[in-house]
Amino acid sequence: xxxxxxxxxxxxxxxxxxxxxxxxxxxxxxxxxxxxxxxxxxxxxxxxxxxxxxxxxxxxxxxxxxxxxxxxxxxxxxxxxxxxxxxxxxxxxxxxxxxxxxxxxxxxxxxxxxxxxxxxxxxxxxxxxxxxxxxxxxxxxxxxxxxxxxxxxxxxxxxxxxxxxxxxxxxxxxxxxxxxxxxxxxxxxxxxxxxxxxxxxxxxxxxxxxxxxxxxxxxxxxxxxxxxxxxxxxxxxxxxxxxxxxx
Amino acid sequence: xxxxxxxxxxxxxxxxxxxxxxxxxxxxxxxxxxxxxxxxxxxxxxxxxxxxxxxxxxxxxxxxxxxxxxxxxxxxxxxxxxxxxxxxxxxxxxxxxxxxxxxxxxxxxxxxxxxxxxxxxxxxxxxxxxxxxxxxxxxxxxxxxxxxxxxxxxxxxxxxxxxxxxxxxxxxxxxxxxxxxxxxxxxxxxxxxxxxxxxxxxxxxxxxxxxxxxxxxxxxxxxxxxxxxxxxxxxxxxxxxxxxxxxxxxxxxxxxxxxxxxxxxxxxxxxxxxxxxxxxxxxxxxxxxxxxxxxxxxxxxxxxxxxxxxxxxxxxxxxxxxxxxxxxxxxxxxxxxxxxxxxxxxxxxxxxxxxxxxxxxxxxxxxxxxxxxxxxxxxxxxxxxxxxxxxxxxxxxxxxxxxxxxxxxxxxxxxxxxxxxxxxxxxxxxxxxxxxxxxxxxxxxxxxxxxxxxxxxxxxxxxxxxxxxxxxxxxxxxxxxxxxxxxxxxxxxxxxxxxxxxxxxxxxxxxxxxxxxxxxxxxxxxxxxxxxxxxxxxxxxxxxxxxxxxxxxxxxxxxxxxxxxxxxxxxxxxxxxxxxxxxxxxxxxxxxxxxxxxxxxxxxxxxxxxxxxxxxxxxx
Numbered sequence: 005x006x007x008x009x010x011x012x013x014x015x016x017x018x019x020x021x022x023x024x025x026x027x028x029x030x031x032x033x034x035x036x037x038x039x040x041x042x043x044x045x046x047x048x049x050x051x052x053x054x055x056x057x058x059x060x061x062x063x064x065x066x067x068x069x070x071x072x073x074x075x076x077x078x079x080x081x082x083x084x085x086x087x088x089x090x091x092x093x094x095x096x097x098x099x100x101x102x103x104x105x106x107x108x109x110x111x112x113x114x115x116x117x118x119x120x121x122x123x124x125x126x127x128x129x130x131x132x133x134x135x136x137x138x139x140x141x142x143x144x145x146x147x148x149x150x151x152x153x154x155x156x157x158x159x160x161x162x163x164x165x166x167x168x169x170x171x172x173x174x175x176x177x178x179x180x181x182x183x184x185x186x187x188x189x190x191x192x193x194x195x196x197x198x199x200x201x202x203x204x205x206x207x208x209x210x211x212x213x214x215x216x217x218x219x220x221x222x223x224x225x226x227x228x229x230x231x232x233x234x235x236x237x238x239x240x241x242x243x244x245x246x247x248x249x250x251x
Numbered sequence: 252x253x254x255x256x257x258x259x260x261x262x263x264x265x266x267x268x269x270x271x272x273x274x275x276x277x278x279x280x281x282x283x284x285x286x287x288x289x290x291x292x293x294x295x296x297x298x299x300x301x302x303x304x305x306x307x308x309x310x311x312x313x314x315x316x317x318x319x320x321x322x323x324x325x326x327x328x329x330x331x332x333x334x335x336x337x338x339x340x341x342x343x344x345x346x347x348x349x350x351x352x353x354x355x356x357x358x359x360x361x362x363x364x365x366x367x368x369x370x371x372x373x374x375x376x377x378x379x380x381x382x383x384x385x386x387x388x389x390x391x392x393x394x395x396x397x398x399x400x401x402x403x404x405x406x407x408x409x410x411x412x413x414x415x416x417x418x419x420x421x422x423x424x425x426x427x428x429x430x431x432x433x434x435x436x437x438x439x440x441x442x443x444x445x446x447x448x449x450x451x452x453x454x455x456x457x458x459x460x461x462x463x464x465x466x467x468x469x470x471x472x473x474x475x476x477x478x479x480x481x482x483x484x485x486x487x488x489x490x491x492x493x494x495x496x497x498x499x500x501x502x503x504x505x506x507x508x509x510x511x512x513x514x515x516x517x518x519x520x521x522x523x524x525x526x527x528x529x530x531x532x533x534x535x536x537x538x539x540x541x542x543x544x545x546x547x548x549x550x551x552x553x554x555x556x557x558x559x560x561x562x563x564x565x566x567x568x569x570x571x572x573x574x575x576x577x578x579x580x581x582x583x584x585x586x587x588x589x590x591x592x593x594x595x596x597x598x599x600x601x602x603x604x605x606x607x608x609x610x611x612x613x614x615x616x617x618x619x620x621x622x623x624x625x626x627x628x629x630x631x632x633x634x635x636x637x638x639x640x641x642x643x644x645x646x647x648x649x650x651x652x653x654x655x656x657x658x659x660x661x662x663x664x665x666x667x668x669x670x671x672x673x674x675x676x677x678x679x680x681x682x683x684x685x686x687x688x689x690x691x692x693x694x695x696x697x698x699x700x701x702x703x704x705x706x707x708x709x710x711x712x713x714x715x716x717x718x719x720x721x722x723x724x725x726x727x728x729x730x731x732x733x734x735x736x737x738x739x740x741x742x743x744x745x746x747x748x749x750x751x752x753x754x755x756x757x758x759x760x761x762x763x764x765x766x767x768x769x770x771x772x773x774x775x776x777x778x779x780x781x782x783x784x785x786x787x788x789x790x791x792x793x794x795x796x797x798x799x800x801x802x803x804x805x806x807x808x809x810x811x812x813x814x815x816x817x818x819x820x821x822x823x824x825x826x827x828x829x830x831x832x833x834x835x836x837x838x839x840x841x842x843x844x845x846x847x848x849x850x851x852x853x854x855x856x857x858x859x860x861x862x863x864x865x866x867x868x869x870x871x
Contacts, residue, residue: 024845071465075633079665079726083421083628086841087834094725098667105662 049103059192253389257621262452268622275622292316313339325404339505369416398453399425400473427457429620442581450587458573470572472565486515503537583607648685678710
């Protein structure tokens with residue numbers, strides 16, 4: 005099984021399946037008969053949402069676009085329409101939901117930008133064991149500490165003490181993640197500036213490369229943090245708060 | 252066209268509601284009762300009793316009377332053994348197959364029993380509309396609610412129940428979202444809403460964002476086996492444990508359990524109002540001296556605390572998934588009869604730090620919301636829109652019994668996902684696919700939804716075919732699957748074998764077996780309408796083709812290909828008219844419309860010109 009790459013098709017027109025007229029690929033409704041258009045092979049969430057290909061997003065504006073498009077596409081409003089239109093409504097609504105979810109979240113937004121800019125997929129490497137070079141030191145340190153904590157647990161150390169050690173073990177990783185978030189923000193701002201100024205392709209490509217590298221490291225860090233969470237959970241300590249809160 | 256109603260098909264009670272002049276109301280019987288107990292009983296001579304009448308028979312004919320059927324919807328025999336143990340009716344079926352409930356000497360599937368309740372509701376609504384003096388009183392379509400946490404099989408079973416009852420189920424919506432819609436009618440301003448829904452059999456928690464009339468569910472969680480039934484069971488077990496000597500083998504035992512059940516439910520209700528009450532079971536053959544016991548609210552709360560506490564985990568998870576802090580929630584809405592219990596109210600108030608809403612009757616609010624959604628669908632009014640989510644992740648089995656997730660839980664629906672497949676052996680022409688729903692990593696821990704077999708893969712060396720399987724969850728939360736071999740473009744035939752459901756054929760047969768054939772009538776009427784429309788297009792086309800100046804028009808305005816296309820589309824549609832496939836006729840009508848678009852324009856222009864000929868512009 006191979007991961008599904010996003011298809012970026014150089015299609016410039018769609019054919020309206022209701023009346024046969026041609027429509028620009030970014031239109032949602034046929035300019036001729038005003039019926040909803042079948043999705044075709046779209047691939048660019050930014051264009052679909054009517055947004056520029058930039059990484060800084062106004063969340064309120066995004067929510068508004070999502071609501072407006074939902075009001076246009078939702079199957080609720082097509083249940084009496086022809087099968088062609090019903091199918092188009094279903095496809096377009098599904099696609100809108102995907103697009104909104106991906107663009108809303110900063111990490112998946114970058115992933116999608118990389119994909120439509122023709123960069124190799126980020127996801128396929130995220131699961132591999134290869135440690136990103138920039139993280140070697142921290143990962144080595146963490147694994148040593150985790151081993152020690154496991155040994156201490158087996159020899160019956162008290163849970164509270166172990167929990168404290170786990171917390172201190174994750175501190176450098178947390179710091180690293182914060183640094184990465186800042187770097188990603190800076191790179192995103194750089195990308196947006198390049199788009200605005202019409203920067204040369206090589207310069208943009210360099211930004212994309214850097215974004216991709218930081219994102220891979222970030223995913224790796226998140227996996228590490230998840231490992232620590234699991235260790236905490238296995239101790240049966242940590243989330244003692246029985247109330248409602250974020251775990 | 253008939254009326255479209257909203258139905259809350261509950262574990263304990265069901266309701267039907269309707270929107271008139273923009274406001275939803277519950278349809279009640281002559282005595283003002285809106286609830287129809289979800290109880291079905293079969294008399295000796297085969298008569299089916301539903302609702303209050305069936306409820307009365309719980310005491311007199313416990314072995315022939317089914318309740319809490321909703322718990323068995325879309326589930327397999329193997330899932331329900333434990334639950335079935337305390338029930339007085341037979342719950343069986345083939346291992347690995349759908350549950351069958353025995354009432355006397357007949358067996359019914361859960362959708363069939365639910366269909367009896369739906370028919371009763373439909374009858375109630377039709378009587379009401381007739382009493383209102385409506386000429387068009389027939390009810391043929393409905394929006395039906397389900398717990399947010401229902402999986403695909405449970406939703407499909409609910410839709411099947413509607414079909415068996417002769418109702419076209421326009422939409423399945425989740426109960427908490429329906430409730431928020433009912434509240435939203437008055438409060439349409441922006442805000443974050445938490446809906447805490449503890450009903451007879453299920454618990455749901457949903458977090459929604461409301462803005463500009465769009466009700467967007469951010470996250471949902473729950474437990475499909477937690478509710479008032481469980482509270483009753485704890486009380487029943489307490490009473491039974493205090494009654495030494497009664498034996499399960501005793502033929503009067505089931506009747507005794509029903510008598511106890513009735514008493515503890517009354518006590519439970521009393522304790523929502525009073526600090527203390529009495530559980531009182533009348534004497535019977537199995538219980539010659541009867542039974543009486545004082546119970547305080549504090550005692551009751553100690554007994555049910557573990558059950559109520561089970562709602563905390565899902566609440567916490569839903570808030571986390573929605574990315575919301577409890578303090579950010581603007582409104583908390585209570586739904587379901589079990590939220591009348593003071594302990595439940597205290598827990599909710601405590602967790603969210605605010606007093607929950609209970610302006611609307613918690614038993615009725617879901618049906619009201621379903622009616623609002625029905626109204627949105629038929630009127631096409633766009634000021635309100637419900638965006639729901641899929642409660643469970645959808646995945647497929649991969650090597651080693653691991654589940655690979657394709658659509659994540661809490662994805663807004665409709666949602667779609669794709670997965671690429673290939674073959675592992677040369678010239679392999681079929682691939683097995685196992686679809687599951689759930690959050691766990693391993694196949695064994697998730698819910699099996701269906702097995703698919705992809706057939707007709709062109710023979711190629713192993714690994715060469717590229718088969719794209721598309722999964723689509725529609726606005727009802729129900730899955731469909733399609734597949735395509737990308738190298739050849741061949742669409743794959745997919746056989747769907749639901750793991751715990753009815754096949755289409757079974758549903759069809761049950762529909763035919765049912766007492767009424769309203770659905771068939773409805774389909775027939777739709778077919779007639781579609782045919783009429785097609786007839787109009789055919790006539791208009793033939794009229795154009797017969798025009799004396801058609802040859803001239805064709806020469807000047809159309810290519811020979813255009814003319815051929817019109818002829819072909821015309822004969823296609825005529826061919827389709829001989830079938831009863833409504834969608835095919837619809838499609839071919841569209842195709843003919845499309846093919847004749849230009850011709851129609853030319854003919855129209857000529858007609859206008861002819862009509863205007865000899866007249867001055869001023870005369871027009």
